[in-house]
Amino acid sequence: MKAIQDYYPEEFARCFGCGRLNENGYRWRTFPTGDTTETRYTPQPYHMAIPGFVNGGLLASLVDCTATGTAAWAAYRAENREMDTSPPHRFVTASLRVDYLRPTPLGPELLVRGHVKSISGRKVIIEVTVSAGGEVTVRGEVITVEVPESMRPPSAPRPPWPGRSTTAMK
C-alpha cells in the first residue's frame, strides 16, 4: 500500500522526517484511513525526554510530518483527483502548536492521526493526535501551506494548481 509521501515528487521527497529519499531521515509514512490519516512509529530507546518518556521534539516532528502529508492528501481530495495525477501537492508548515497532555511512554508504537480541520485556498489546517497504548498523549494543530515559490527547487513542479486558478491544468 502506497503512503501519501510516496506520491511526493523527488524534489520534495527529501524531508528529514518523512522523505522516502532521505537516507538519514525517519522516512515516516502516512496512510489515508477513511476521513483521517495514520502514521505509525516506534521510537528508539534513545528518543527520550526524561528516561521512560518520549522526547517532545520528536513528537512535534511526528505531528508536523503527519500534518503536511494529510494536507497534501486533503488537497487532492478537494479537487476530486487521485494522488498520482499532476500537478502534485506538497505542503509545508507555517505554524505548529503541540500540547503535551500527559507524558508519552517510551516503548510502545505510537499512532499519529491526522484530521482535516479546514481547507482554504493554499492553506490547510490539520488537527493531529498522538496515542500510545490507546491513550491520546499529545494534541496538535498545524497550519500548512502549499510550498511557496521561495522554497521550490528549479526543477520542481509549479502552480497554477488545478481548481485554484483560471488557467487550470490541460
Added chain:
Amino acid sequence: MKAIQDYYPEEFARCFGCGRLNENGYRWRTFPTGDTTETRYTPQPYHMAIPGFVNGGLLASLVDCTATGTAAWAAYRAENREMDTSPPHRFVTASLRVDYLRPTPLGPELLVRGHVKSISGRKVIIEVTVSAGGEVTVRGEVITVEVPESMRPPSAPRPPWPGRSTTAMK
C-alpha cells in the same frame, strides 16, 4: 564555560535534544547571555525539509530544548541562587507553539535565543527565536513546567523546592 544543561542531574540529562549523557542525541547546549540565553547549532546536510531549507521538526526541537533550559535557568535566578545548588531545577514542555516566519536556509549556524516571558509557580513561559545569518526565521512560545512527579525516576531529586513551599530547603 558550563551550559545550563551541564547542571541537570544525571537522571535528567538523557534528553535526545539536549542531554549531555545521550550518546545518540544532539547534545545541544544553552548558555545564559545577560537576560537571555543562546543555543547554537549547525544542522547536518540531511536535516532538510525541502532541499536548501532546514527541517521544521528539527527547528521545533531546538526551540523546545532551548525553552526548557532557559526555564531552569530562570527558576534559579528567581530564587537568587546558583545553578550548582540544590535542589536542581528541570523543566519539561506542556505546550509548544512555533511560527515559521520564513524558510530557514540550510547551511549557516543557527542562533536560538531564549527569553523569559513569565514565571508563575511551577510554570515558566519562554519566548524563543531562531536566526540564520542574522535574520529571524522562526518564533516560538513554550509553556514549560517543573518535571511532574509522574516523570521523575525513583532516584531523582524531589520537591519541595526552595521558595515554593513553606518547607523550604534547610
